[in-house]
Amino acid sequence: MVVNNTQSVADRYREFSEQQARAVSPVYAELTARISEDPDFCALVAALPPGNKQQPNLLLAAVRYLGGPYERWAPFRDWTLTHWDAVRAVMLARFTQTNEPARCATLLPLLAALPQPLALIEVGASAGLCLHPDRYAYRYDDGPVLGDAPVTFDCRTEGHAPLPTALPDIAWRAGIDLNPLDPTDADDVRWLQSLIWPGRTERPRQQL
Structure with a gap:
């Protein structure tokens, strides 16, 4: 009712x-x-x-x-x-689209430790921003910045985290999504930006 x-x-x-x-x-x-x-x-x-x-x-x-x-x-x-x-x-x-590239900071230690090069596939990729861990820069704790990119993710670690010393070598990548968005389309980018919560300034704008 x-x-x-x-x-x-x-x-x-x-x-x-x-x-x-x-x-x-x-x-x-x-x-x-x-x-x-x-x-x-x-x-x-x-x-x-x-x-x-x-x-x-x-x-x-x-x-x-x-x-x-x-x-x-x-x-x-x-x-x-x-x-x-x-x-x-x-x-x-429209649909809500989960694009959290900062998640790459937590995935990077595992990805960098795997035998290289890598093939990535993501289910529920939306605009595919998490398919590019090699296109961001990272800073773990107060260490040096790893990578050279306009977007840098700062990550705090606890315990004995195996921190990466190099970005992964991605040879192939693909995303699967029921409602894929195009990060080169101005309207899709505007929708993605509308999904960024006020106060979440650490989330990057689309810069791929």
Whole structure:
């Protein structure tokens, strides 16, 4: 029923605020907490197809993709409700895409220790930004920078981590995704940038 679904949306956005966004992005924590307390807003989200199309990430990215305000609740609410048809269209057409190139910093020690050269294949690759560990630079703890690239990932280690001394030699790479994005397409890049949470400034822009 719509009433139950509306409550489910409220619970989902409250949980997102408290468990996912609070320690990472205060802006998103505030917006999603306010949405969870707004029956009219929740009813609009509840009318979307259940599951992934009701995701907080998707809604917030759609507003940013369309150029809407997102730093304060009142302007965000007014703009989003006024432009709901456009926001809804983006949410129905797009999907959240996980592009976390910083993960390469945790994978690099293993990749560098394997017999070279390597062949990489990633399932759920989106724009394939994690398929290029050899195209980023890395700094582990306070050590020297490994690699020469416009994007440098800083990584703190614990224990006796086997730190790499050279970048892996990638001879072949491929990605598989149900909704692949093209990092050379301006519209896809804009969508990827819209998915970067406010406060997560360490996530790189697309520079491949």
